[in-house]
Amino acid sequence: MTAPDTAAPETAATPSDSRSLEAGNTSPEALYLVDGSGFIFRAYHALPPLNRPDGTPVNAVLGFTNMLMKLLAELKAEAVAVIFDAKRLNFRNEFYPDYKANRPEPPEDLRPQFAIIREAVDAFCLPCLELEGYEADDLIATYARMASEQGRPVTIVSSDKDLMQLVRDGVRLMDPMKGRLIGPEEVAEKFGVPPEKVVDVQALAGDSVDNVPGVPGIGVKTAAQLITDYGDLETLLERAGEIKQAGRRQKLLENAELARISKRLVRLDDKVPVPVPLDRLRVREPDHHKLIDWLKVQGFRSVIHKVEAELAADGTLVDGAAPAPAAPAARAPRTDARTALDSRSYAPAPAPEARGDGVVPQPDRVEYELVQDLDALDRWIERAREAGTVAVDTETDGLTPVSAGLVGVSLSVEPGRACYIPLQHIDPATPRGAAGGLDLGGAPPPPPQIALADALARLKPLLEDPAVLKVGQNVKFDWQIFARHGIAMAPIDDTMLISYVLGTGLHGHGMDELALRHLGHTTIKYDEVTGTGKSRITFDRVPLDKARDYAAEDADITLRLHRVLKHDLVRQHMVTLYETIERPLVPVVARMESRGVLVDRAVLRQMSSDFAQRMLEMEAEIQKLAPRAFNVGSPKQLGEILFDEMKLPGGSKGKSGAWGTDSGVLEGLAEQGVEIAQKVLDWRQLSKLKSTYTDALAEQIDARTGRVHTSFALAATATGRLSSTDPNLQNIPIRTEEGRKIRRAFVARPGHLLLSVDYSQIELRLVAEMAGVPALRRAFHDGIDIHAMTASQVFGVPLDQMTSEIRRKAKAINFGIIYGISGFGLGRQLGITPGEAGAFIKQYFERFPELQTYMETTKAFAREHGYVTTLLGRRCWIQGIREKAPARRAYAERQAINAPIQGTAADIIKRAMARIEPALAAAKLDAAMLLQVHDELLFEVPEAQVEETAAVVRSVMEGAAGLGVPLVAEAGWAGNWAEAH
DNA sequence: TGGTTCACG
DNA sequence: GACGTACGTGAACCAG
Structure with a gap:
């Protein structure tokens, strides 16, 4: 396919179009090359689903249209081309078939929008180009070179980093979403090398999104270092034997050819046959009738209003004849009103989990089966084995995992297909109190179903099969239910946790919300099935057909969410955090909850x-x-x-x-x-x-265990912390003497002690580490009283003359730093005026300038990306960071300061928790972890093992991060929690 | 249901 | 100079 007939610049353009150039216009005409394909996806993700009157999805079309209008209005561009990818395959696939092979098909509701978007370009009378066998990027590269050779400035409108290799003097990149301009300096900042060496770096580092292999184990940082040291890829590969680091040398020697192929993949071809001559790429005044008609068909009323308002303001009557086609400047309407796309640039960056590419083809119809005999169950188990992945959901008669009875299980192995296996249902008409298998005479018989023990005997090998991944939504619950029936479900994945890792702080992670967000699906609500209030029935009384529809849907949706989210996890490079921190915690926390604590x-x-x-x-x-x-x-x-x-x-x-x-x-x-x-x-x-x-x-x-079983929420907080509910055992009093007494009721069972181990000053240590404050780091290394040290530095009082009052002030500032300090807040804390507090803060920052830099850098990062990160790579999304209202923005900025600190501490203790169980087992210790209170872990330990356990736990906790600043964990034990501190 | 208050890190 | 504040949670209670 060459230039599509929708664009028709060749037929419409007249020789007069290029007149200004031929006339020797002194300022050469700027050329804008728009990466249309990249835009489609950005627009699609940026906007919620949206249909035009006839039902056709048009959210990407609207986003695209708004972007075009903004571009034409703000840039007053004279020469513009919108360039698309032609087909999935291009010349790169000839020598590397896997190129972009991991790109899933576009989502179903995006596919019909591709053609409409080309109509949009046409409606604006812009050239719309593509070239078979090449990517849009190759065409862009070629036009950029051609224009550049004529001395014309070129702006490439795209947010694709692959185009950074084209940047040079006179050729810049513009990120249309962020409105950011990228020149040689910005490229050097991103890749660590000048633009002309970007391909060499990419060839080494590879690109998982495009399936460019690169050299395994080499990332952008290392690649940039190597290219800087050796000058270019070829020299590096020839002299790879000289590299000192053995591992790196071997990798390069082994994978030299892979690097060369990668370079051919990433290097853009700037000599492709262009479908339209350069000088024909001109902006012409759109035919307003045609444009408005087209907008009407799309149902873009707000856009029409803007066009009309703009035309009226310009004195151009909509009814009047279109101006001469040779008009050199864009006359597209200016858009002062914020369009949907505009607002994106002020909102947080696009949600990372916004579904990119229809990883899951959504089924047109669903097939939910009721499994009531062993043969049918065996068939499902077989299917799960073949698939290797099965979504599992349990239905119970209660929400408390230690006491809820298992009522049924649902499974799904392919989208749209799921089953429900009722196990303990009773007839809805059964009188209350007659349940439980006892025949009290009057109760009607239960519906036909497999006996619980038989079903579990069949399910156990599947649920424990290391070759079959069990996917759940909040799988901790199901894990606990199965554990009570002697089944240790593994391996597991949890869609709730994957979503949490992708969108911490961005939105909730319940299934109903995720189904709507990612699948556009409205789930059957639990309340609809069981009723609410007094007339609510337990799930075992729900009629089987209704139970099947609800329960099977849960498994189906879970499986579909898993496909979408797992893919996003890879794309967002969050796999490691999920697999090393979050997922391993599921059985650990499940066991803590199930054990409970003796009160x-x-x-x-x-x-x-x-x-x-x-x-x-x-x-x-x-x-x-x-x-x-x-x-x-x-x-x-x-x-x-x-x-x-x-x-x-x-x-x-x-x-x-x-x-x-x-x-x-x-x-x-x-x-x-x-x-x-x-x-x-x-x-x-x-x-x-x-x-x-x-x-x-x-x-x-709890009546059956005699203990208190809290529930730890794994996906509730904006920073990665756990939270505790029903009851909340993370806020048991300690600060006042009266309150402390309550902790005396938390006791160890006979022959045991409660062991409490907590991190000392972990957040302040992390501040010292992350902000790189030499004075603070040294103090922690030397084990000095950190608040006294700070007081001494800030207020100029020698340590041996320190008073508790001065130390108190310094301590308050230290805490303030963690919270994103403000004069007002500190003043209130210390009972002084905000002005006085402000002076302290100023002094503090003068002593520790690295802290101020860190805070400013963090805020700037949050503003740019919409999130901040912890040391272990968690992303905490900060809502409102680009808000114009100063108060709201200041609030968001304080969150941005606090989240990496609090979040890193959360990551670290989570990692410690996952490591403690194996460490105790290896030491043959029988301690049981009971509670986590953010920086403290509480254990129940046989009396004779307390000291040894304390040593093991302390060592795991202290070694959980591997920082420059030492982490210190302190242990205490006693018969009750009050005295264990 | 929302606002207030207060328990914890 | 205004904005309205320390960060993160959950639970109980009152009042509408």
Whole structure:
């Protein structure tokens, strides 16, 4: 295929088009070459699904149209060509068939948009080019060379890094999404070599996206170093024997030919036969009737409005004749209003998991089977074995993994095809209490289903088969259910965790949300199946056909999500984090939850009644001090009493119009001798302890295990931390003496002790490491009191003259650094004015300039990419970092500062957790990990093994990161948690 | 359901 | 100079 008939620049162009050049125009005409193919995908991912009135998907078309308008309006380009890839195969495939072979087919709803996008180019009267046997990039390279030789400036509009090799003086790259210009300097920054050597670097480093092999084990950094040292690829390969590092030398010697092939793959051909002469690439005034008609067909009403508004502003009547085709400048409407595409450039970078390329062809129809006999089950197991990957989901009669009964299992091995195996269903009409297999006479018989034991006996070998990958959504739950039936599910993958790794902080990772986001599929909701509220039934009472539709869909969707997300994981280079940090944690945390922690109910009960008693007394006193009776537990009423009726000073109202009565406010009043304020504070503390801890915790003790089983959420936080719910065991009191008592109720079982090991100052150590602050690093190396050291440096007080007051200030600043410091926040913490706090911060940064640089660099990175990264490579997406409102942006910037620190600490303890179990096993120790509290791990240990266990755990924790700054873990043990610290 | 408060790291 | 604040969580309670 040559130039497509939709473009028709040859027929429309007249000799007059090139007049300005022939007339010897003094400023040579700038040429813009638009990488159309690259754009289609960017536009597709940037916009949500969108259909035109006839149902045809057009989200990529709209994105593309907006981009074209913006380009023409903002750049006032005179010469533009939009260039597309012709076909999947090109000359590169002749000598390397695998080139781009890992590129999946484009998504189904993108395919029809390719032709429409060419219509768009035509509607704007722009040349639309492609060349069979070559890629768009080759055409771009050729035109760029031709124009460059005529001394014309060239701008390549693309975000494809493969085009960076074309950059030179007079040829620049423009990233249309970010609006960033890329010249030789930026290329050198990215590749570590000047543009003309980019191909050599790429040839060595390879490219997994395009399936360019490169030399295994050599990345961009190493490649740039080698090319810089040896000058070019050929010289390097000839002299590879001289390389000192044995591994690198061997790799290069072995893979020299691969590198040469890679170079041929990545080097663009700048001498291809162009379909349209260079001087015909001109912008012409679009035919507005035609343009608007076309926009109408697409249903792009907002674009039409903009075109019309612009034409009216220009005095060009829509009804009037189109201006002469020879008009040299683009007359496309200016778009001041933010288009959908515009807004992308202000929003966070495109979601990494935005599905690129239809990895999963979505089925037109689904086939969900009810499996009620062993033959059918065996057929499914066989299919799973053949496929090597099976999505698994369990249905239970409860949400608590330690007690929920297994009701059924669903499996899927190919998109659109799944089964549900009911195992413990009962007839919906069974009277409550008659379940459980006991024949109480009146109960109707259960529906036909395979006996639980028989089914599990067949499933066990499959679920434990090392050659079959079991995929689940929140697979920790299913793992626990199966574990209770003697099945150790492995190996596993978890779509929720993959999604989390790709989009930490970007969105939720529940299945319903993921199905909608990636598959455009609305799932059947659990509530629709079981009902809600009082009339909710347990899943074992759901009629089988309904249960099948719901449960099989879960497995089906999980499998389809797995294909999409696994692919994105590779593309986003997040495989390592997922496989080394997140996935190994699933069984570890599952075991922690299943073990639970022993809580002494008697201690809690005693405390509850003690608290209740004291609260009653306090409340009586409070009422006596108040002008009238009120509800002490109501902040609203308290505020009215204190500030409206008692007219106390220092009150301020929040945005909801209510008086603030938080502890800070009450403490202020108490200091002035307001008795009621202190009493309310005391009452509140007890109220909190009683309702949130002593009462609630006692209720959470599981009837069958006698222990408390929290649930650790693996994909909940924006930084990579775990969180704990039902109950939250990560916020058990410790800071006050009264609260600390609650920890005495957390005990070890007979013959055991609780061992607590926690990282000392891990976040501050990470700051020292990541920001590279020599003074801080040295202090940690030397084991100096870090806050005192900081105080000494910032306030100029020698260590031996340090006072606790000065140290306290330095400590507050150190913490402030971790939180993304602000004068206001620090001032509030220290009880000084924001101005005074600002002066401290300034002094601090003068002493530790690396910190300020680090913070600025981090913010700039977040602004550019939309995310920040931890030391182990986790990406934390920061919403609002490009917000114009200063307050919101400042908030996002503080998050951007904090996330890499908090997130790295989270990564490190996760890695330690995964390593501790094998380390204990190797040392023949029987300790059991029970809880993780961000920088602390709690174990239940046989008394005789405590010291040895402490040593093993400390050593694993301290060695979990391998940093320059030492990590220190401290251990303590006792019969209860309060004293183990 | 949203706002407030407060427990933890 | 305005913006409205320290970062990350979850649970209980009140009030509408």
